[in-house]
Amino acid sequence: MSAPTVVPVSGARPPIPEHRGGPGRRLVEALQTPGGGVFVLAALLLVAVVVANPSFGEPGSLIRFVGRTAPIAIAAMGQYFVIVSGEFDLSMGAVITAQVVMAGNLIGQDDGKVVPVLLLMIGLGVLIGLVNGLLTTLLKVPSFIVTLGTMLALSGLVLYLTGGAATGNPADSFRNIGRGGIQGVPVLEVIPYPALILLVLAVGAVVLMRRPFGRTLIAAGDNPEAARLAGTTLWWLKTRAFVLSSLSATVAGIILVGYAGVHPSVGRGYEFTAITAVVLGGVVLGGGRGWVLSAAAGAFALELLFSLLNFLGVESTWRDTVQGVIIIAAVAVAGRAWSAGRRPASRSPAGPDPATSPATSPATSPASPGTPVPGTTQGES
Template identity: 50%
Template structure:
């Protein structure tokens, strides 16, 4: 009798598990196509991917920090500092792009390293540490620009955010930002799911004491997670500067959108569980929700309310699932 009742359970366990975020994304895309049939054309979905690219890259980095048991609230301010700093450093000189972009990427890694060091060595909770970094970076961007950024980003810098590769078979064109998205998310997914780094990140988020006793270099891994998050913020800033131009609030709110996307993809805020492809799905789903709200003509405050409700619902569902399964 026991074997007979256990057989259906074994069959269910053998069935492929589909993350609900992909089902949600499919429903949202169907809704968008219903309201705007032109979305099914290459121009429609390629522009959608172009808009989603910065958030998706940011979520791919954020999921490292969340899976390790922390938060990174500084990435939105880092985006602003990258855009403002790049406009000041290039000073309308196209040739400056070739050293400014590596400098911005290094700055992202440096900000992440500082966040990680504060969390690991000063024992400051990541929520407070990165909140302080967020305020500091906003202040630096304001001081650097005087509140009004001068100059503009040259075309060589904006290439990554707004240029298109044309005459592509089947889809006709591919935005350069989509290629950057594929490369960055592919690299982050490989690191998370195919290397020891990803396994150690999950181990630390699940139980840092046990991970340390097992020989995991906890501090080094946590700092690496924050550095990857900072790198993703710098890359997202380069893309946003490409097609949004220079502004002192270009990165505002992106830190919460990245956390929402990661949690929507199934990452647990208490750590121990997270997936880069699922975070990508969460970012695409969140962008699809915002697209639907725009089609409906709803104002910006409604978008913020919806984002808050999504975050609360996703966290509540994750906590319920964790309590039910005991994992």
């Protein structure tokens, strides 16, 4: 009580401020977490690509690049919902393949069938998500196994029905969703539809993650038992995450029909690319940490990396190797950053000083005790 400098904890506690520091400092702090760091990484890669190939920096080709990357980014955002809730979705690639082949076979050259088939595809996406989610939550089969099973079953059926060869080309009006865009825009020349779809879905995903659904999803991924005791119906929560994941795979498939055409191998490896993008975005496997837009940024960073390797004239066969090195390095660095953000909290668990006085000293400020809380949901603050 006699210490004059320390504010006594008992009695009227000073209200904890909503944020420490101004917006600028909070931005810098956010960029130091893995989820924010991926934006820095993507920006650095973009600069590198533009240096290697100046024509890439023109607005027209940049927006086309965004359009090209949209399916992967959308798939990554879908995968994010599942991963942040502590599960895996390996069936993504097979869902994309199934949807693409279905579009090719059912639509044909008849423009009138576009809308009904689109609805059917969305229905199939919901169904697969429900199956994945219910098997995982109600039958308690690990999601890794459930979605592996769905993947094998779906891709097996698709290849069986098509005989493993390319089949049918849907009407141009359908392919336009992936290929076309709004023409005659000043500066950009064209805004591809996939870029618009990506924008809409990204805004939707951010809103969804700020709603109770998103909050409980992160809570359930962090500690399912605690979330259950807090009154969450886990099975329905996680099932919805799976439905969102396979729906996003469906959208990616619709876009890919325009780009790549109909082929049974179009979705191959998409699940691992999406998981790589999500992890590159600083989302922790096992759930509970990460921001949905970081997952999308992870997809962009990955694609920029490939473009860079392309422009540098690296043999395409080395792409895999570079990708492997990058994801290991990124996750190793991210792991360090998450734990660096946590460490001071355990060192000085009760320190009211930094909360009241924002700028104590520059050495402790980036990792002051308050960091872990915004760190877990940093992107949403």
